[in-house]
Amino acid sequence: MKFAHACLRAVCVAALLGGSAHAAQVSVHDPVMAREGSRYYLFSTGPGITFYSSSDMKTWKPEGRVFQGEPAWAKKAAPTFNDHIWAPDIYHHNGKYYLYYSVSGFGKNTSGIGVTTNVTLDPRSPNYRWEDQGMVLQSVPGRDLWNAIDSHVIDDEGGTPWMSFGSFWSGLKLVKLDASRTRLAEPQEWHTIARRERPAYAPDEEAGPAQIEAPFIFRKNGWYYLFASWDLCCKAKDSTYKVVVGRSQKVTGPYLDRNGVDMAKGGGSLVIQGDGDWKALGHNSAYAFDGKDVMVLHAYETADKYQQKLKVLEMKWDKDGWPLVDQKDLNRYTSVEKK
Numbered sequence: 001m002k003f004a005h006a007c008l009r010a011v012c013v014a015a016l017l018g019g020s021a022h023a024a025q026v027s028v029h030d031p032v033m034a035r036e037g038s039r040y041y042l043f044s045t046g047p048g049i050t051f052y053s054s055s056d057m058k059t060w061k062p063e064g065r066v067f068q069g070e071p072a073w074a075k076k077a078a079p080t081f082n083d084h085i086w087a088p089d090i091y092h093h094n095g096k097y098y099l100y101y102s103v104s105g106f107g108k109n110t111s112g113i114g115v116t117t118n119v120t121l122d123p124r125s126p127n128y129r130w131e132d133q134g135m136v137l138q139s140v141p142g143r144d145l146w147n148a149i150d151s152h153v154i155d156d157e158g159g160t161p162w163m164s165f166g167s168f169w170s171g172l173k174l175v176k177l178d179a180s181r182t183r184l185a186e187p188q189e190w191h192t193i194a195r196r197e198r199p200a201y202a203p204d205e206e207a208g209p210a211q212i213e214a215p216f217i218f219r220k221n222g223w224y225y226l227f228a229s230w231d232l233c234c235k236a237k238d239s240t241y242k243v244v245v246g247r248s249q250k251v252t253g254p255y256l257d258r259n260g261v262d263m264a265k266g267g268g269s270l271v272i273q274g275d276g277d278w279k280a281l282g283h284n285s286a287y288a289f290d291g292k293d294v295m296v297l298h299a300y301e302t303a304d305k306y307q308q309k310l311k312v313l314e315m316k317w318d319k320d321g322w323p324l325v326d327q328k329d330l331n332r333y334t335s336v337e338k339k
Contacts, residue, residue, distance in 0.1 A: 077112030171195025244268030
């Protein structure tokens with residue numbers, strides 16, 4: 001993520017809401033969510049992976065960090081790793097939670113994706129214990145023209161797990177996992193699912209201007225919807241980050257946008273982008289809870305010096321089956337951090 005985490009060398013300070021109550025909003029980057037029982041759990045980029053819990057997706061209790069130390073393998077894969085773990089993804093299978101995460105040298109594809117597992121997300125449960133399973137995938141400068149960060153795991157209609165990932169370079173990839181969900185399947189199966197134009201003579205070790213990252217695949221009504229983030233995050237008022245989408249009837253693609261353009265050939269239909277009040281909308285995830293679909297993302301509030309804020313937006317669908325979110329919901333949804 002060449003640009004998407006420039007503000008995360010330290011945890012960004014949560015902003016204050018207007019009005020007399022003055023409750024702090026939840027300040028997160030790259031948010032993902034899961035529900036266990038009656039509680040929702042939110043995971044975010046940050047030191048050791050920061051996480052929160054909530055009963056209503058609005059008032060969130062800080063729960064600390066997943067890793068009390070650092071992953072044992074992190075410095076080997078990314079020698080400049082500084083305790084900031086990027087872009088978590090939470091996945092559930094057969095009674096076990098898998099939390100995928102990324103470590104990286106900033107602006108480099110010296111990166112790796114790891115996974116830690118737990119039988120519960122409730123830190124007050126006697127069974128709560130994260131067990132790191134190590135590195136799943138690594139990118140090496142000079143060897144790979146892709147970046148091993150921003151993972152998301154989904155099972156296809158046959159129950160086979162697939163990991164999408166990628167940032168800049170040659171775009172977003174999809175690779176098959178084995179039954180353990182902690183290693184690549186052999187023989188390996190890889191696909192390019194989305195990319196943007198990269199100058200032919202851009203040095204391999206540089207990210208280049210092919211600004212795409214943060215894949216998330218959501219199944220709905222027989223379609224796989226691939227969400228991705230385009231353009232630049234973390235540039236304050238100049239941020240151009242936005243969410244685009246394409247869809248396919250196969251998890252491996254091709255993912256076509258509304259105009260039939262393959263996302264692997266630069267396609268992507270706009271879902272939501274910044275406005276006067278909010279900038280840098282992106283790195284989204286998407287979920288179905290009790291028949292209601294929601295999009296979870298971060299946005300920078302213009303009125304609060306572009307501090308990052310959590311947004312949970314209802315996701316509806318048009319007559320042709322494309323996702324819709326209401327721009328006005330950016331101001332309607334306000335999280336509260338419960339001290």
